[in-house]
Amino acid sequence: MASQKIEELTLDLAELNAISEKLERPRNIDAVLLQKKRIETEISNLRAQVDTFSKATQIRVANNEVKRYECEISNYAWDQSDKFVKFFIGLDGVQNSSEESVVVTFSCNSILLKVANIQNKDYKFEVNNLLYEIDVEKSYRKIKTNSIAIYAKKATEGKNWSHLTTTEKRLADIKKHSLEDDLETNKDDPGAGLMKIMQKMYETGDSETKKMIAKAWTEGQQKSLNPDLQF
Structure with missing residues (x-):
């Protein structure tokens, strides 16, 4: 392997450096300097090969990565209680996702759900312009078997929402x-x-x-x- 060859040549170069310090005769000095130059050139070429191979490998890995596409979720159900507006979203296999890959971002009048990498697809569910404000701090989500439930806490408890938005x-x-x-x-x-x-x-x-x-x-x-x- 190139890396192993570089290690061997580096040891050879170190030994020649040690020898050259003890040489006095011009012919011997020139011969050692020439050999050192050859070894240094060989090391340089081998390192260039290693770098080229490494970059090629990185490109090959990047090209072989499966591209994921984001799918917008449009089918869902919603309900409400005195305290919460509830969203129920079906998504096969979501229970196998990590907590970090199922993220809901709440604002006072919107909800954005993003789910990463379920069978090589990303998913997004978004509701803007909610009819009334929600309490961001007290809103949350739960991952269930093949579904996600989002609980948006009503800012005004007991207020009936005639419409969602x-x-x-x-x-x-x-x-x-x-x-x-x-x-x-x-x-x-x-x-x-x-x-x-x-x-x-x-x-x-x-x-x-x-x-x-x-x-x-x-x-x-x-x-x-x-x-x-x-x-």
Whole structure:
């Protein structure tokens, strides 16, 4: 091996250095200096080979690492008690994850869950614009068999959440206020009235609102094509 060869040459060089200190004859001195130069060159070349091999190995290992992709979790259930808003997220095999790889970041009005490396995939679950504030310090999560439960502590205990987010509530309010007028305007075609409401909410809504409307529209289209389909 190159490393072993370098060790042997280093010992040879040390011995020549010791000998050269005792030499007096010019011819002998020149011969030792020449040999030392040859050994030093050989050591330098071997070290370069070792460095090249090491870098190649690192690149090969890096290229062979399995790339992980982040998957966004969109299917979940939520419930509430007087003290908590609870989220239930199904995720196969999560019970085998370490505590450090299942992280929930709470803010007063948002929740971000990140799960690392389950079958070479990372997962993310995010809820923004919560309807009311939560108590960050008293919120927590539990890892269960094939699922994660998140307990968001209500900042105001006993307060009922009619919706999960301000976006959902805004959608419901817009729909409520617009429904009668638009349906009255389109009495002969109620479907057109509903479409007009959806279009109005999409045009005036924020990114979260638009995402929810797009999802509802897609599910509605799939449902009309397959009435037995469950969401």
